[in-house]
Amino acid sequence: MSSCGNPSTESDALMSRRPKFDKSKHCVKCKVALGNIVIRHAVYCKECFFSLVAFKFRRALEPFVNAKPDGPRRTALKPAGNLLLGFSGGLGSTVLLDLVHRSYIANRKDELRRDGGKDHPRHDKVWKRVIVCYVELCDALPGRKDKISEVAEAVAQYEGVEFVPLRVQDAFDPLWWRCIYGEDAVSQLRINLENDELTSMLTNPLSTNPLESLRSYLSSLPTSTAVCSALHALTRVLLLHTAAETDSSHLLLGTSLTSLAISLIRGIGQGAGFNIEQEIQEEWLSDIRPPNFDSNDRANENQKGVRVIRPLRDVGLKECAFWAWWEKLRIVGEDRTGWPDSRQEIGGLTKDFIMGLEKDYPSTVSTIVRTCAKLSPRGEVSGKCVLCERPAQEGVQEWKSRISVRTTAQSVDATAPPLPAPLQADNASATRLASHLCYACHTTLTSRSARPPPPLYLSATKTSSTTLPVWVAPRIMRKVGEDEMRATVQEFLIEE
The missing domain is CATH 3.30.50 (Erythroid Transcription Factor GATA-1; Chain A)
Structure with a gap:
């Protein structure tokens, strides 16, 4: 400067x-x-x-490892389940994996050799299983290299760590969903993108080509920002359901202080300001129960939630780089290859701004995070968004209808092309998906740009309807249990 x-x-x-x-x-x-x-x-x-x-x-x-967060007194670390690490191959997730291995796997063995007494409680492992999950995005964006084998080799250097690879198209794979939640939870929706109400119908039969469904979904999105936002949401929800599958009580992400500042500003710019608290730390609970779930089992009841933590949120990008350099860590590297317009989306512009800001004013990045941590959303929560599975603000659709010119289902009936058979079926059973979405996800699907983005795939054609991820339909169609209904109306019940 x-x-x-x-x-x-x-x-x-x-x-x-x-x-x-x-x-x-x-x-x-x-x-x-x-x-x-x-x-x-x-x-x-x-x-x-x-x-x-x-x-x-x-x-x-560590203050958030126990089911009930610690107060002033320090107690033993006793998590309710296993540990899942979201691994991208980048700098932050590599440093996170090294720190977790040092602190909770390698050090325990050193203490055992030094102090003896292998049956003493202080030598118990904090987490019985430590799993690393990597979501491959090479099939979503053209020109990217498949790095599953490289990531597997990097993770294999750490003893006592399991590796679970996923592909982003698993979000549209009924077989992957069936392995977690059983046959009864498998169903898929297609939505009509021609109107802002997002009319949806069940698909019959189920999609048998997850990659084709993924590319159709991304190709139907209106802007480059929407594509990046959708990939972030798909990756995050895949990790959450994998945590539920592996009985993990904690999901750790390698988001550094710099990356967290970028995520916070990007989320606010994309309309996700209501979820700013979840961007820093999140408590997630699956609405879909696995087939072996017993609601009467108290131990099972306590293990159903996943706590999402970013342990590097106070560690800057420079500190992560020096840690990796001095420890000679192998960085697989995130593939940044995208399409020609990817640098003009909100996330790319925000990253360029924050990185330049940190270079000249290093204390400003931490100020952004501390300021955002003090913010609290205004308004009530109406439930969880069926697409990103984060809290949705009450009254968003009414407010949006007052401030914008919207296209409804009735206004496009005469001009819209014929819909696929699943969407032409019984109109009485059609669901208006807009009421089940948060503001950010609704904007992702419907926000138009004066300059449309270049096509992602040369072979893919943009259609008026597309298949949604496999977790959307079960959440819309799920039956509310007796205990949940009682909890909802508890304050209105009259005691006998």
């Missing part, structure tokens, strides 16, 4: 640049060793840097 002043004056008259460190070249923590890294104008030596990052990691994770 250039200095302030008149370029025509002498160089001695220009304002001097602020030094990268404040007072001393020595470590601010140990006060003895010379510094090796500058973090927001504070100097740290290599040894103190490692302890600092490990402390930030534990501070962000």
Whole structure:
């Protein structure tokens, strides 16, 4: 960043640049060793840097490991289930995997060899299983390389860690859904994208080509921003249901401080400001019960939720890079290849802005996260969005109908092309999907641009209807249980 002043004056008259460190070249923590890294104008030596990052990691994770978060007193770590790590192959998720292995797998074995007493409770593993899940996106965007084998090799370097690969088209695969929730939960919807009410009908028979359904879904989206937003949502929900399948009580994501600031600003720009709390930390509960679920089993009842945590939310991108460099970690790398217009979507522009901001003003990125953490949504929750499975704000559709010009189902009946057979069936059974969506997902499906994006696939044709992910139909059609109905009307019941 250039200095302030008149370029025509002498160089001695220009304002001097602020030094990268404040007072001393020595470590601010140990006060003895010379510094090796500058973090927001504070100097740290290599040894103190490692302890600092490990402390930030534990501070962000361990208070939320137990089912009931710890108060002032520290208790033993006793999670309700296993641990699932969402792995992208990028810098943050690689550092997260290394920290988890150091803290909860490798260190336990070192303590056992040093202290003995293998049956002592302090040597028990915090999580019985640690699973790494990778979602491959190469089939969604052209030009990307399949990296499942590379990721598997990188994960195999860590002892005691399982690897579960997924592909993003599994979101449209009835077989994948059937393996988790059984035959009764398998159904799919197709929606009509010609109107803002998003009329939907059940598909019969089920889709047998998940890749074709995925590409049809992405090709039908109106903007480049919508495509990126849809891929983020698909990946996130795939990880959540995989956590439910593996009986995991915690899902860890390698979102660094810089990445979190980007996600927060991007979400607000795309209309997801109501879910800003879930972007930082989230409690997720599946509405669909697996076939072996017993509602009378209290232990099973306590393990049904998944807590989504970002343990690196206080660790910046620079700190992650130095950790990986000094520890010689293998970074598979996220493939950033997309389509020609991908850099002009909201997420790409936000990333460029935040990365430039962090370079010149490193403290501003943490200020963004701290400020967003203080925000709370306004309005009541009307339920969960059936597409992204996050809270939906009450009254969004009424408010949106008052401020925008919308196309309804009646206005397009005369001009719309013929719908597929599943959507021409019994109109009385048609569902208006708009009332089941949050504002961000409804905008993703319906927001139009004056300049349409270039086609994702040369062979794919844009249609007026498309198949939705496999988790949408079961959530719309699910039957409400007696306990849930009683909980809903509990405050209106009169005691005898």
